[in-house]
Amino acid sequence: MEDEDGFEIPVLEKECVVIPEVNETTNFPKKNLSAPREGYANQQKEEVQKVKIEVERAETPMEIFETEDGDDLRCFLAFIPTDIKKLSDSKFKCLLINDSNYFLFYNLIAGNKEERRSIANNLIEPNMQEEIAELSSNRLNDWEDLQVQIISFKKDKIYTPQAAIDISLHLPPLKFYKLHSFTENDYFDEPAMLFDLTQQDRSALSNISAEEIRKAMLQKERPATPKKRKRPKVKLQSDIIEVDLHIHELVDITTGLSNADMLQLQLDKFHAVIDENKNRKGQKIVFIHGKGEGVLRNEILKLLKSRYKSYYYQDASFKEYGFGATMVVIR
Numbered sequence: 001m002e003d004e005d006g007f008e009i010p011v012l013e014k015e016c017v018v019i020p021e022v023n024e025t026t027n028f029p030k031k032n033l034s035a036p037r038e039g040y041a042n043q044q045k046e047e048v049q050k051v052k053i054e055v056e057r058a059e060t061p062m063e064i065f066e067t068e069d070g071d072d073l074r075c076f077l078a079f080i081p082t083d084i085k086k087l088s089d090s091k092f093k094c095l096l097i098n099d100s101n102y103f104l105f106y107n108l109i110a111g112n113k114e115e116r117r118s119i120a121n122n123l124i125e126p127n128m129q130e131e132i133a134e135l136s137s138n139r140l141n142d143w144e145d146l147q148v149q150i151i152s153f154k155k156d157k158i159y160t161p162q163a164a165i166d167i168s169l170h171l172p173p174l175k176f177y178k179l180h181s182f183t184e185n186d187y188f189d190e191p192a193m194l195f196d197l198t199q200q201d202r203s204a205l206s207n208i209s210a211e212e213i214r215k216a217m218l219q220k221e222r223p224a225t226p227k228k229r230k231r232p233k234v235k236l237q238s239d240i241i242e243v244d245l246h247i248h249e250l251v252d253i254t255t256g257l258s259n260a261d262m263l264q265l266q267l268d269k270f271h272a273v274i275d276e277n278k279n280r281k282g283q284k285i286v287f288i289h290g291k292g293e294g295v296l297r298n299e300i301l302k303l304l305k306s307r308y309k310s311y312y313y314q315d316a317s318f319k320e321y322g323f324g325a326t327m328v329v330i331r
Contacts, residue, residue, distance in 0.1 A: 064126055064155075070101030073152055073162045077169070078185075079176070079193040082134075087177050088256040091136050094143075097129045097187055102152035102162065108132065109147040116147070129187070140173040148197055167200050172272070174265065177251040240284045240327075243273050245296060266296055267303075274308060274328070283330040286316045290324040300326060 076097040083090040098104050107121040120132045150165040175181050182191035245266045277283045289296040304313045316325035
């Protein structure tokens with residue numbers, strides 16, 4: 001920088017200020033309005049072109065590819081662990097596989113009997129698969145009783161209508177922690193738990209025999225005759241159900257499971273068996289919990305004294321089980 005006496009003084013570049021030409025009337029810098037704003041104009045043209053391309057893509061109909069055997073409706077629900085080597089900490093991707101030439105509108109419903117709600121629904125194209133959700137371990141209980149509804153159709157062509165699918169799947173959370181639940185398959189490179197929705201739907205219908213259909217039709221035709229009401233007799237269940245709550249009987253691997261995690265899995269199994277037999281009056285259930293430090297036994301006794309206090313319980317036969325089992329009688 002040169003001062004008024006002609007001496008040059010070195011200064012930093014960041015300390016220099018460029019002073020433009022100033023308008024003497026307004027004392028503001030002059031603006032050159034005659035120069036074309038080519039950069040701005042080009043930018044606007046590029047943005048307009050991008051919008052046109054996106055609109056054209058949206059309006060272009062998607063090409064549908066059909067397979068030779070795709071007119072037979074086939075669809076699967078798949079669960080894939082994100083970490084097959086550590087199932088206890090893994091998340092599970094849920095995917096719907098459409099292995100057919102039909103569009104599928106699907107709806108998945110979960111929740112308890114009083115509070116059912118749709119957890120996923122969409123339209124999936126032919127011969128495609130779609131990821132529905134990624135489940136962490138604390139969400140598996142919400143998916144235990146899953147209802148799957150599917151309607152299939154083809155767009156703008158003649159086709160053979162397929163029966164709608166409406167099935168219920170029972171997905172025990174413990175099943176996700178067993179390594180053998182995930183197997184090799186034709187759809188993924190990694191092991192997966194697959195449910196054939198079309199096969200399950202057919203098997204549900206096949207359980208109804210022709211004789212049962214005939215009887216149902218005859219019952220409809222016959223006029224209802226009044227019958228004397230009889231007091232129903234309660235049939236006591238004599239067979240004893242044995243449930244081994246040792247952790248190695250519930251999961252294949254315990255790597256990564258804390259003591260609290262293992263205890264929760266054992267208690268979940270206890271609850272599941274009790275709920276499954278709650279209407280079987282007189283049913284005897286022996287829970288084998290082992291002697292150990294008595295943590296599991298004490299938790300079971302707490303539940304029997306609070307949540308299941310109407311049930312009778314005692315130590316199971318010492319001769320058969322030693323000190324490591326408790327017998328519960330449903331009543």
